[in-house]
Amino acid sequence: MNSIENRHHQLLNRLKSAEVRFGRTPGSVCLVAVSKTRSPEAIRAIAALRQKDFGENQLQEALGKVEMLSDLDCTWHFIGSMQTNKCRAIAGHFDWVHSVDRLKIAKRLSNLRPATAVPLNIFLQVNLQGEATKSGIAPRELTALASAVHKLPNLQLRGLMAIPVPESSFERQRKVFSRLRELQNRLNQALDLTLDCLSMGMTDDLEAAVAEGATHVRVGTAIFGPRNSHV
Numbered sequence: 001m002n003s004i005e006n007r008h009h010q011l012l013n014r015l016k017s018a019e020v021r022f023g024r025t026p027g028s029v030c031l032v033a034v035s036k037t038r039s040p041e042a043i044r045a046i047a048a049l050r051q052k053d054f055g056e057n058q059l060q061e062a063l064g065k066v067e068m069l070s071d072l073d074c075t076w077h078f079i080g081s082m083q084t085n086k087c088r089a090i091a092g093h094f095d096w097v098h099s100v101d102r103l104k105i106a107k108r109l110s111n112l113r114p115a116t117a118v119p120l121n122i123f124l125q126v127n128l129q130g131e132a133t134k135s136g137i138a139p140r141e142l143t144a145l146a147s148a149v150h151k152l153p154n155l156q157l158r159g160l161m162a163i164p165v166p167e168s169s170f171e172r173q174r175k176v177f178s179r180l181r182e183l184q185n186r187l188n189q190a191l192d193l194t195l196d197c198l199s200m201g202m203t204d205d206l207e208a209a210v211a212e213g214a215t216h217v218r219v220g221t222a223i224f225g226p227r228n229s230h231v
């Protein structure tokens with residue numbers, strides 16, 4: 001009885017317990033089901049359970065699924081690394097982008113957003129722990145980037161995103177997420193913004209993220225099972 005449907009149900013219960021435990025409104029945290037490497041059939045299985053939000057990190061793979069599943073009412077989140085040559089397709093086919101970390105990319109997304117579409121929702125990815133191998137803007141450069149992105153016409157800057165170094169201690173998980181929340185608070189004060197979303201928390205740390213104010217958790221493994229390769 002370890003079907004995708006069961007695991008999705010269990011994950012929703014896990015999310016709800018965390019919301020209740022940490023004083024968050026039940027159902028208020030958006031579950032982005034990270035469907036990278038998964039088949040369109042697997043996505044259909046949980047879309048039938050009213051799972052609406054899906055996250056993808058490989059553009060070509062994602063575009064195929066977006067097209068094959070266009071009969072469903074899905075909300076698509078791009079969570080992968082950004083390159084300028086991907087911006088047109090991302091701006092045309094996604095509703096949210098979680099991984100914007102430089103102005104050049106943001107400008108292209110804004111310029112290439114179809115005129116008929118609502119503004120593209122944007123998270124700025126922050127490299128909280130100064131990892132050389134990870135994308136994301138350094139915290140000290142965040143204010144300048146946020147100020148510029150906020151002014152772009154076809155984007156809606158919604159908040160910050162981070163992927164912390166894996167950490168097994170719940171308290172240490174929380175500490176890193178609390179830094180992202182504080183960065184966002186300071187950004188709102190400094191620039192007089194009302195950023196209202198935080199994209200943080202995955203399979204192994206979603207409770208800590210919910211405790212620190214996550215509005216979007218990005219969960220793959222707990223719903224779909226282990227991935228074949230490390231992607």
Ligand SMILES: *Cc1c(COP(=O)(O)O)cnc(C)c1O
Nearest residue numbers: 034057079202203218219220221
């Ligand atoms: C793969 C991925 C996830 C999901 O990770 P799981 O550990 O499978 O839940 C979340 N966010 C990003 C950016 C990812 O690439």
